Amino acid sequence: MESIRKNLKLELMGIFLLNVFVFSVQHTTIPTYNWVFQKEAASLNFEVENWPDCTECSLDCRAISYPIFTKKILTVNGLFPGPVLHVRKGDRVTVNVENQGRYNVTVHWHGVKQPRNPWSDGPVYVTQCPIKPGANFSYDLIFSSEEGTIWWHAHSDWSRATVHGPIIVYPENGTTYPFSQPDDEFPIVLASWFKGDVMEIIETALAGGGEPNKSDALTINGQPGDQYNCSKQGMYKIMFDYGKTYLLRLINSIMNEEMFFMVAQHNFTVVGADGAYIKPLETDFIFIAPGQTMDVLVKADQSPSHYYMAARAYAGVVYDNTTTTAIIQYNGNYTPPSTLALPNLPDYNDTDATTIFTRQLKALASKDHPIDVPKTVDVQMFVTISVNTVPCDTNSSCNGPNNTSKLAASLNNISFVDPEVDLLQAYYRKLEGIYETDFPNMPATVFNYTADEFPDELLLPERATKVKVLKYNSTVEIVFQGTNLLDAAENHPMHLHGYSFYLIAKGYGNFDNATDPDLYNLADPPEVNTVGVPKNGWAVIRFRADNPGVWFMHCHLERHASWGMDTVLIVKNGKTEATSMLPPPNYLNPC
Structure with missing residues (x-):
């Protein structure tokens, strides 16, 4: 599936090496794949005659008949997008990463549930410290119920802009798609x-x-x-x-x-x-x-x-x-x-x-592809999603509203702050002072979330590293409520690591706990890992907290995530080894 390779003129500047080993339940040997993350001079097919600041182009505009704008980007195997990872349902993949690029980096395997294995989930300062230039890390990817298209991407700052690619999970050997076999396929x-x-x-x-x-x-x-x-x-x-x-x-x-x-x-x-x-x-x-x-x-x-x-x-x-x-x-x-x-x-x-x-999106919910929507709920959370402001640094101006503040973002008015040590190690090793376990089930102030005007005190979030702790196997319902603070309402694609969840309802305006539960679809809701919370609206999800570990939950609009529209769910171990986190790998990157 290399049709995804495109017209890039590449100039090798450094490499970020991944050796991929795939263990399939159908195989007795382990196939080996090699990926290379490279710092490239990538040429997008833009004519620079009309492009501002053409003098910044690193390629001589006069040398070829169709001048192109060139810049250096971090790529995998010299590809933008990156290579396709092909696996089957239930496979296991080891990815050995050597970072020879300029920046710290981590890789998240978006949609891979990683049962009991948050150590290889990838978000920086949540489940691992960054892979620094010259360092390496091995990811152990455990596929479970996933089937279809998911993807991988960098999960450190904004490096995922160029570091990303498809993961295609085919049905297990001996099984087929629940639809007619296509004649060919293309990642887009x-x-x-x-x-x-x-x-x-x-x-x-x-x-x-x-x-x-x-x-x-x-x-x-x-x-x-x-x-x-x-x-x-x-x-x-x-x-x-x-x-x-x-x-x-x-x-x-x-x-x-x-x-x-x-x-x-x-x-x-x-x-x-x-x-x-x-x-x-x-x-x-x-x-x-x-x-x-x-x-x-x-x-x-x-x-x-x-x-x-x-x-x-x-x-x-x-x-x-x-x-x-x-x-x-x-x-x-x-x-x-x-x-x-x-x-x-x-x-x-x-x-x-x-x-x-x-x-119109409904789960297939067939005999071969059943769903298991929680019918009762142990933990109910109501999470507001907001864009906020924080004060400028002392004796300085800044570029936020009125040039007197900085833009921020929050969940339940908590703007997430990255810790200095990754939360997974802090949790596993019982390190104190790294995070707080009091992320609230409700916002501190109840207000008209979709109004046009708000009290000024609602604009200022608390900046902290707060997490929500869940008991193993508890059933969880989260109502995501968009707000119109700063007149900045928009859709928010909320992503939860380590899980797929059931999207049981969506609507506009303020969620009404008296009437909106009548809209819940508990028969065939789609099972997804990312939900678009409507502009000035709400979405309700349910899942069973049966995957122990430390799992990031955040808006997938990168600027919002960078401003703090994030939190972490810690799911405690069950009572047996089979319901507890796997032990850490032999090597973890230092912070």
Whole structure:
């Protein structure tokens, strides 16, 4: 599945090496794979004649007929996006990482539940200290019930902008998809492209307290397409044969934008989301948030020609309203069209389209793919999601609202602060003074969360490292409530590590505990790991806390996560060895 390799001109600057060993329950030997993380000079196909600050380009604009903008990025095996990891349900994978890049880094395996094994989950200062330049770390990936498309990405600062790639979990040997076997498949990775160094962008933004620079382009499998003012005609292309059915494995790795996705004149059948099967959903567009994945069947049933594949952002986030494109090209003898029509994507502010799409997602809930939704609840949490402000540093100005504050973000008005030692080691070794265990089940102040005006005291969060402790096997319900503080309401894709959960309801306005539980779907809710909490709305999830460990929960909009829209769930051990955390690996990186 190397169709994801794209037109990058690469200049080796350093490497970040991963050796991958896969143990499958079907194998008696361990296949070995090698991955290389590299610091590259990556050339995106932009003409620099009209690009600001062309003098910053590291490639001589006059040397080639189509000048290109070049910058150094961290990649895996020289690929943007990174390589595809192919496994089967129940496999086990060891990844040995050697960091020879410039920055600290960790890797998260998004959607891999890692039963009893938080040591290899990856979020920096939560389950591990960073892999520093010149250091190494071995990840032990344990696959369990996942089946379908998930993904991996860096989980340290903003390095995931270029360090990410698909994970494809095939059915166990001897089993098949719960739908007809597709004729071929293609990973489709949506990503952000920044002209500047992403690490410098977020460091500058955090120091000044303002919004980070928006991305300069959005890409499909590493290419922006032909709709940008500065882009040339080369773009990602897929070849179709008329009459065949293709599986598109769609991943939104974009940093800060939810996306609409379409293929001109073609319809989709969505069959999976976040590594679990859903009831087949017929649709002509996809709505997908950062962190989410979807498995989508498309039938090549149109007249042989060229057709646009296109994606653009949904409103409510900082972006320019430009569509990223790729091409589906049918094989055959025909005259290619001189111009192509873009698909009729929903309007950038079409909230009705997002609601209609997400409400149709239902778990397959079949005999071979059952679900187990908790019918009763031991722990109820009501978690507000807010953008806040904190004061400027003493005797200094900053770039937040009115230049008198810095932007922050919070859950239940607690803005998460990274500890100096990773929380997993602190918990396991019973280190004191690293974190507090009093993350609240409710916000300290109950208010009209979606109002237009608020008391000033609600804008200032408490900055702390607070976690929520859960008993093993307890059933948990979390109501996520969006707020309109700072008039900054937008959708929030909330991701929980170590678990998939059941999305049992969503709605708009303030959650009403008296009437909204009547909307709960306990029969066939989708089982996902990332939920889009609607702008000025709410979402309710349930899960059983049966995976002991330290698990990060955060907004997957990177700027919000950087501001503190995070917390941690610590699930205690059960009473047996089989219900307790695995021991730590022989080597852990020092902080």
